[in-house]
Amino acid sequence: LAKTTQPISMDSYEGQEVNITCSHNNIATNDYITWYQQFPSQGPRFIIQGYKTKVTNEVASLFIPADRKSSTLSLPRVSLSDTAVYYCLVGAGTASKLTFGTGTRLQVTL
Amino acid sequence: GAVVSQHPSRVICKSGTSVKIECRSLDFQATTMFWYRQFPKQSLMLMATSNEGSKATYEQGVEKDKFLINHASLTLSTLTVTSAHPEDSSFYICSALRAGGGNTGELFFGEGSRLTVL
Numbered sequence: 001l002a003k004t005t006q007p008i009s010m011d012s013y014e015g016q017e018v019n020i021t022c023s024h025n026n027i028a029t030n031d032y033i034t035w036y037q038q039f040p041s042q043g044p045r046f047i048i049q050g051y052k053t054k055v056t057n058e059v060a061s062l063f064i065p066a067d068r069k070s071s072t073l074s075l076p077r078v079s080l081s082d083t084a085v086y087y088c089l090v091g092a093g094t095a096s097k098l099t100f101g102t103g104t105r106l107q108v109t110l
Numbered sequence: 111g112a113v114v115s116q117h118p119s120r121v122i123c124k125s126g127t128s129v130k131i132e133c134r135s136l137d138f139q140a141t142t143m144f145w146y147r148q149f150p151k152q153s154l155m156l157m158a159t160s161n162e163g164s165k166a167t168y169e170q171g172v173e174k175d176k177f178l179i180n181h182a183s184l185t186l187s188t189l190t191v192t193s194a195h196p197e198d199s200s201f202y203i204c205s206a207l208r209a210g211g212g213n214t215g216e217l218f219f220g221e222g223s224r225l226t227v228l
Contacts, residue, residue, distance in 0.1 A: 034217070043116075043203045043219030044154070087153070098217060100146075100154040 004088045004101040011107050018075045020104050022088030025069045033064060033071045036087045038103070044087060047073070075106075083108045112138050114206045116220030123194055124228055130190045131223045133204030139184035140206035144217070145177075148201040160187040194227045201225075 005023040012018045024033070032051050036044035048055055050062040050071070061074040075082060085103040113136040123129050133143055141162045146154040158179050159167040166179035176198075178190040187206075191198050204220045 036217075036219075041201065041222065041224065043114075043205070043222045046216060046218065049216065098144075099156055102153050 003099075004090055006086075006088055006101060006104045008102060009105040009107065011109070012078055014079055014108055014110055015077050018078050018082075018106060018108075020073045020075075020086055020088075020106070021070055022073070022101075023070045024088070024090045027068050027090050028092065030092045031068075031090050032092065033062065033068075034089045034091070034098070035060070035062065035071075035073045036089065038085045038087065047086075078106075078108045080108050080110070082106060112136075112206075112208055112216070112218045114204065114218045114220045116202075116204055116223050118223060119221055120224045120226075122226045122228065125195050126193055128190055128192045129194055129225060130188055131202055131204075131225075133187045133189070133206070133220050135185045135206040135208075135218070138206070138208045140187075140208065141184060142207040143181060143187040144205045144207070145179060145187070145189050146203045146205070148203060148222075154203060157189075191225065194225070196227045199225055199227045 032049055034049040035047040037047050038044040048057055048060045048062045050064055052064050055062045063072040085105050087100050087103040089098045091098040115134045117132045121129055143160040145157045148154045156169050157172045160179045160181040162181045162184050168174045181187040201222050201224050203222045205217045208216050
């Protein structure tokens with residue numbers, strides 16, 4: 001299983017762009033990268049998934065360099081409600097179980 | 111998006127009793143479901159992989175006789191905490207894997223179940 005490393009915590013002001021980087025040096029060829037968001041006392045919520053280059057949806061962008069050994073979740077113009085823990089997971093979807101790392105605790109303030 | 115429902119969301123029980131938590135995928139079939147536990151301010155810890163129609167696969171250190179998992183249908187997996195003790199108090203979360211195209215898949219998580227053992 002590919003291990004992931006993320007910053008433990010980050011702080012941001014409301015309205016700023018936040019970039020959270022995840023390292024996954026031993027990612028396998030058939031692994032996808034998925035990011036989840038978790039609020040206290042709730043289950044994680046899917047944010048975005050990608051394999052390479054850039055993926056964008058209505059809430060975030062995911063940047064993956066050519067070597068795929070890292071990925072960056074970009075949250076544009078965060079608000080107070082984006083305060084949560086963000087997890088980066090690496091796995092092959094249907095073929096593997098996904099293991100959670102420490103996650104990044106994002107605190108957004110005014 | 112797909113919905114995974116857990117029940118109950120909160121349960122309080124006496125030490126020595128057993129508690130069952132249900133995990134249902136409401137709008138897709140899930141041959142694979144996962145059970146996690148999470149302590150305050152910690153990450154999710156994978157307990158076991160639940161496969162429909164076969165025995166669950168437990169992670170190292172997780173007692174299979176303590177945490178009984180049954181995945182009797184493509185939309186339902188249950189976790190039973192047997193003879194619960196205060197140290198079993200935790201937030202239990204399930205997830206269901208929806209297969210995508212090729213080798214992709216997406217995990218959908220339940221809302222979690224908070225167990226408090228008195």
